[in-house]
Amino acid sequence: MRVPDPLQVDEGVPAAVQEHLAAVLRRRTADAADADPDFASDIADRVAAFALGGGRRLRAEFLWWALRGSGGGTRETPAALGVAAALELIQTCALIHDDVMDGSPLRRGRPSVHVQLDARFGTGERALPCGTFGGAAAVLAGDLALAWADDAFAESVAGLPSASRATGVWRVMRTEMVAGQYLDLRAQVTGDGSADGAARTAVLKTALYSMGHPLALGATLAGAPDGTVRALREAGRSAGLAFQLHDDVRGAFGDPAATGKPVGEDIREGKATYLLAVAGERCAELGDRAGLGLLERITGGARTSEEDVDRVLDLLVACGARDRVARRVEELCARGAETVARAGLAREAADRIAHLFAAACGLEPTAGRTAGPPPEPLPPSVPPTLPVLIGEAR
Numbered sequence: 001m002r003v004p005d006p007l008q009v010d011e012g013v014p015a016a017v018q019e020h021l022a023a024v025l026r027r028r029t030a031d032a033a034d035a036d037p038d039f040a041s042d043i044a045d046r047v048a049a050f051a052l053g054g055g056r057r058l059r060a061e062f063l064w065w066a067l068r069g070s071g072g073g074t075r076e077t078p079a080a081l082g083v084a085a086a087l088e089l090i091q092t093c094a095l096i097h098d099d100v101m102d103g104s105p106l107r108r109g110r111p112s113v114h115v116q117l118d119a120r121f122g123t124g125e126r127a128l129p130c131g132t133f134g135g136a137a138a139v140l141a142g143d144l145a146l147a148w149a150d151d152a153f154a155e156s157v158a159g160l161p162s163a164s165r166a167t168g169v170w171r172v173m174r175t176e177m178v179a180g181q182y183l184d185l186r187a188q189v190t191g192d193g194s195a196d197g198a199a200r201t202a203v204l205k206t207a208l209y210s211m212g213h214p215l216a217l218g219a220t221l222a223g224a225p226d227g228t229v230r231a232l233r234e235a236g237r238s239a240g241l242a243f244q245l246h247d248d249v250r251g252a253f254g255d256p257a258a259t260g261k262p263v264g265e266d267i268r269e270g271k272a273t274y275l276l277a278v279a280g281e282r283c284a285e286l287g288d289r290a291g292l293g294l295l296e297r298i299t300g301g302a303r304t305s306e307e308d309v310d311r312v313l314d315l316l317v318a319c320g321a322r323d324r325v326a327r328r329v330e331e332l333c334a335r336g337a338e339t340v341a342r343a344g345l346a347r348e349a350a351d352r353i354a355h356l357f358a359a360a361c362g363l364e365p366t367a368g369r370t371a372g373p374p375p376e377p378l379p380p381s382v383p384p385t386l387p388v389l390i391g392e393a394r
Helices: 006-011 013-035 037-052 058-069 077-102 113-121 133-157 163-190 195-221 226-253 265-269 274-286 289-299 306-318 321-341 347-360
Strands: none
Touching (some): 013 037, 013 077, 037 077, 037 133, 058 195, 058 347, 077 195, 133 163, 163 195, 195 226, 195 274, 226 265, 226 321, 289 306, 306 321, 321 347
16 A cells, blocks of 8 residues: 655545545455355445445544554554554444434434434334344444454554564553443433533543544554653543534534434433433523423423423523533633643644644634644655654654
């Protein structure tokens, strides 16, 4: 496979990752076709189409700019693109499984994988112990994506000096992602509606997985010192939590054409999100017993009507929960950018990461050195047999 010039990747990280991911998936789907043509067409090809068919490649961007800011360049580019592709595949697994667990009919504005499979075989009304045929088959599709992710990661880091450290980050990321998903489910049956519980779930399920660990992986692949890796993980924890809180608000009030999912889906499902937890706190502060009763009923497993969803949306505005969460998003995102600025990265890469934080959280960069226009391109490469060194040469 051709190794791209890192300066070319700088100009378009998502496109470079998409190209690499497509090459990986061509090999994997060929293997699936050799195993069985029905399995290939029903499951493997569907997983590949899902992985290639959407998403912002946000995790890949964080990995890449952490690598570049830590001095990574030509030598590390193949591994970086391979691990970025692996991140996209583990995200594919997470989303397919998440849609099954939540019963979500849509993902990225299209039918979810389990809905596609039930439509393919006409099994939407045929219940199994684990749901419908489509749900059970989608679990296998997610499992396949996870297996491909692990394969892509292992192949990418094999033989690297940083392989052991990077594998440690990857292993922790996978475990924490599953832990966060479990806590999300658990809160729906235990009725834990606390803000602390919702934040803990969001940190594991989204913040570290989406930002903290990708940043840590990029820096690790470039051989960055442990202090830099820790700082980037903490920066991602803060900004990633802001990202999830912003997503909660978008899910409640956003445009379905932009979110790809119905408005108020978390409310409809009774999810104990941070937004609803803050609403409960505000209702308690204001002595709003009716509002508290509504929130307790929504998150307690009761059947939710569309009228209930509308009432909750009105309550989130009236009690000030939406505004309070919006302020928290700004604070956490700013903290993440400040931590990145002190992490020891090259300035250009640190600014790129801060801009990515702001964009993911629906904010304009306004504080410190992240203000102003997007950063200039990174400096030209040194001879191709050496890594690009940005900032001080290590």
